[in-house]
Amino acid sequence: MIDTHAHIDSEQFDTDRQEMINRAFDAGVEAIIIPSIGPEGFDKIQAIVESDPRIYRGMGIHPHNANDASDVNLERVERESQNTRVVAIGEIGLDYYYDFAPKDMQRAVFREQLLIAKRQNLPVIIHNRESDEDVLSIIEEEQDGKLNFVLHCFSSSVEVLHRAISLGGHISFTGNITYKKSTLSDVILQTPIDKIMIETDSPYMAPVPYRGKRNEPSFVGMVSSKIAEIHNLTLDKVNSMTSQTSRAFFRIGLLLLIFTSTLVLSLQSSNAQTRESDRAADDGTDSEEIEEIPENPFPKKFGFGLMMGPNTVVESIQCSGGGKRESRSYEGFLAFGAAANYTVFDYLQLEANYLYSKNNKEVAKGALEPNIYHFINVSARFIANPRKPICFFATAGTSIVLSSIWVGETVKENKSTISGGIGLYGNINTSFGIISPMAELKLDFYLTSADRSNDFKCGTLTAPVPANVSTFYSIARLGVYWYPNF
Ligand SMILES: [Zn+2]
Numbered sequence: 491m492i493d494t495h496a497h498i499d500s501e502q503f504d505t506d507r508q509e510m511i512n513r514a515f516d517a518g519v520e521a522i523i524i525p526s527i528g529p530e531g532f533d534k535i536q537a538i539v540e541s542d543p544r545i546y547r548g549m550g551i552h553p554h555n556a557n558d559a560s561d562v563n564l565e566r567v568e569r570e571s572q573n574t575r576v577v578a579i580g581e582i583g584l585d586y587y588y589d590f591a592p593k594d595m596q597r598a599v600f601r602e603q604l605l606i607a608k609r610q611n612l613p614v615i616i617h618n619r620e621s622d623e624d625v626l627s628i629i630e631e632e633q634d635g636k637l638n639f640v641l642h643c644f645s646s647s648v649e650v651l652h653r654a655i656s657l658g659g660h661i662s663f664t665g666n667i668t669y670k671k672s673t674l675s676d677v678i679l680q681t682p683i684d685k686i687m688i689e690t691d692s693p694y695m696a697p698v699p700y701r702g703k704r705n706e707p708s709f710v711g712m713v714s715s716k717i718a719e720i721h722n723l724t725l726d727k728v729n730s731m732t733s734q735t736s737r738a739f740f741r742i743g744l745l746l747l748i749f750t751s752t753l754v755l756s757l758q759s760s761n762a763q764t765r766e767s768d769r770a771a772d773d774g775t776d777s778e779e780i781e782e783i784p785e786n787p788f789p790k791k792f793g794f795g796l797m798m799g800p801n802t803v804v805e806s807i808q809c810s811g812g813g814k815r816e817s818r819s820y821e822g823f824l825a826f827g828a829a830a831n832y833t834v835f836d837y838l839q840l841e842a843n844y845l846y847s848k849n850n851k852e853v854a855k856g857a858l859e860p861n862i863y864h865f866i867n868v869s870a871r872f873i874a875n876p877r878k879p880i881c882f883f884a885t886a887g888t889s890i891v892l893s894s895i896w897v898g899e900t901v902k903e904n905k906s907t908i909s910g911g912i913g914l915y916g917n918i919n920t921s922f923g924i925i926s927p928m929a930e931l932k933l934d935f936y937l938t939s940a941d942r943s944n945d946f947k948c949g950t951l952t953a954p955v956p957a958n959v960s961t962f963y964s965i966a967r968l969g970v971y972w973y974p975n976f
């Protein structure tokens with residue numbers, strides 16, 4: 491979760507700011523963005539963001555303070571927007587509800603800061619209260635393909651939503667969507683999930699059940715759970731989608747990746763480097779940054795699978811008394827079974843599986859009992875591209891094969907193999923977890939062989955003789971795995 495809009499510099503947090511920040515990170519918040527209101531607060535915010543690498547800021551002048559937007563102060567906004575940790579221009583916009591500054595002045599200051607954002611290649615956090623028409627028409631005029639914006643604390647109509655989306659905008663929701671009388675359900679439902687961000691707008695807008703109290707970033711999950719309910723998605727899904735969107739929008743993916751990879755880097759300098767590379771890059775790099783985000787859109791932990799496929803058994807026979815090695819095979823009889831696996835990290839799964847197969851082919855030739863094979867296998871599965879809807883993998887492992895073989899009588903054999911396979915699987919996100927259909931060609935190469943006494947007619951001999959048998963198995967299997975949400 492990323493709280494994309496929290497005024498944690500507010501004096502309401504002066505007595506317990508660090509505890510409040512700790513509560514947020516303990517609650518699973520990955521990052522907090524503090525928007526600026528006006529010049530008198532700029533330095534205080536900078537001190538807070540420099541205290542923790544997971545806190546970022548916007549730089550800008552709120553419409554309430556449009557009176558303060560002198561040329562000097564606008565120059566300061568532009569200059570300090572180049573500081574490290576500044577990820578947006580904002581919050582800026584229009585507020586015709588409070589009307590603290592004349593409307594034409596608000597419009598001019600808003601437009602001026604949109605120009606700064608475009609020059610500095612930064613996204614914009616937009617405040618809009620009872621000023622839908624003017625906010626949208628100014629964006630329309632300024633949108634030349636370079637403007638990335640989010641309408642924060644979105645509380646407007648579906649029509650405004652559609653216009654904002656068609657202008658390339660993002661939408662951020664806050665605690666007021668949890669209120670009983672909220673009329674925003676339809677708006678939320680019509681907002682594409684990949685355009686949604688979440689925020690608290692702390693210390694205001696506390697979600698139910700804290701409505702009316704001081705709000706803080708640790709409550710941001712209540713906003714996402716309302717969105718999850720309306721979009722009929724899991725909370726995990728909403729949290730990971732909104733985090734991904736926020737990281738791409740504010741370009742904080744690299745920073746978080748560096749932080750979470752526990753590399754002991756000088757955070758200050760790595761931030762500076764990242765900001766610079768972000769700046770050097772233009773719009774086309776957004777997709778690259780999405781690939782570098784640490785979270786997998788298909789998160790897995792435990793998985794359970796069912797599988798089946800044709801088993802081919804090849805026996806390589808060495809008759810006692812010498813002679814040429816001979817082979818015979820039984821092709822395509824059915825094997826089926828089950829598997830459980832554990833995802834160690836995105837690229838590696840450990841799996842245990844069991845397959846059963848029965849070969850009736852010798853029965854057709856007069857044997858009294860079929861050959862039966864039990865495969866007990868443990869494998870490591872290496873995934874080449876775990877974040878894609880279709881993933882390719884290779885497996886390596888070992889099996890114990892317990893078999894009952896009819897050689898005039900039933901003999902039991904225990905053999906060991908090493909196994910290897912290649913395959914692919916799909917990732918389908920559902921409300922009850924990830925469903926993953928898979929196909930794999932798996933080969934088991936014998937490590938141990940078995941001595942059989944009276945099965946074979948070797949060479950020119952007409953009577954059965956003892957022989958040593960090495961067995962090789964090939965199973966092309968199809969399966970489906972289920973990775974429940976935890
Ligand atoms: Zn606002």
Ligand SMILES: [Zn+2]
Pocket residue numbers: 495497525581691
């Ligand atoms: Zn705000």
